[in-house]
């Protein structure tokens with residue numbers, strides 16, 4: 289009984305929902321503020337993401353007449369549940385070292401869930417703009433999923449076949465040629481997962497008017513916004529654990545690594561124009577695929593001959 | 599003041615509707631997003647879909663073609679929402695008053711479908727960006 293209560297507390301309050309949402313809203317403020325500073329603007333006040341969500345909660349929910357109602361309403365919750373599980377899991381591993389074998393694979397699956405929910409929700413909304421966005425999102429998922437998994441395979445080879453995130457976080461695979469290559473590619477994949485420029489193809493506001501999210505309003509849109517804020521916590525955290533040696537000894541170095549990844553993502557976001565979907569696919573499959581083929585080969589050679597820096 | 603209105607004032611997302619403006623007002627609206635004016639300071643954001651919007655920035659005196667679209671966009675905006683009539687045209691048809699194709703102005707069309715709609719007016723041909731910011735601030739304060 290107490291154990292069940294304890295788990296509930298983990299999921300709802302501390303490393304789970306409330307904490308991640310607060311952290312995520314703060315992170316999305318950082319994204320907006322830094323973007324503003326890069327463009328020589330002042331930017332929004334600290335609580336802006338919070339105001340946005342509260343406001344959306346208070347607005348009317350419009351459901352399109354032709355939409356598949358149940359799927360349309362359930363999709364944001366499914367996506368959020370996925371991210372919630374992912375972030376709870378990652379924080380638990382960082383704080384209490386409660387890892388299990390194969391959790392990196394579970395994490396990879398959970399990371400796909402938000403995109404799948406987005407595809408589900410927008411295709412249920414019966415809007416032509418949303419369907420364009422859906423098809424783009426689907427192609428984008430197909431293009432970045434392969435390089436992302438390959439990048440994790442490089443890490444698994446580098447760490448000697450570890451499938452346990454706590455064990456992987458003991459080492460720093462990014463301090464080698466293959467690890468660095470894999471890290472850079474994984475960073476770009478995370479950029480695409482977060483839906484940031486240059487890979488915001490599915491949400492392109494100027495061409496398909498917010499694409500996948502176009503029909504969502506009120507509280508449902510707030511759930512999507514919360515989900516995106518939580519992803520902003522979970523995905524960079526995952527990269528820190530897999531590539532940069534986790535939180536290690538002190539909390540501050542861990543947070544420093546997290547902020548480093550966040551700032552890299554923001555800078556990529558602010559210095560690139562949006563790609564077309566075919567360019568993105570070519571980029572991920574051809575260039576990233578090639579880089580990762582080299583990285584995997586180097587990692588295997590390094591592992592076989594015992595050369596750590598390869 | 600209810601929390602709905604309070605939070606609405608903190609983050610009004612705007613959607614831009616052109617109902618037959620000469621495009622000058624539209625250019626001035628886009629000016630608001632530039633680093634010089636930077637309305638993101640007040641949480642104002644330009645969004646791509648009326649369903650995400652809290653305020654409609656309507657420019658132009660509403661042509662016969664645009665009137666049904668304006669009504670449709672207003673219906674698609676989740677309430678509570680505010681309508682801003684930007685420019686002399688939107689306020690009172692401006693230089694197009696005697697135009698045969700003008701069925702506006704904006705408030706008449708909106709009031710047809712929602713007599714209780716909240717409408718704010720920012721006159722000028724085109725209004726300066728400063729005037730628009732001041733109009734939006736005043737309208738939000740009056741909510």
Ligand code: SF4
Nearest residue numbers: 620623685686687723
């Ligand atoms: S108010 Fe003046 S600038 Fe604005 S749309 Fe009308 S004519 Fe053009």
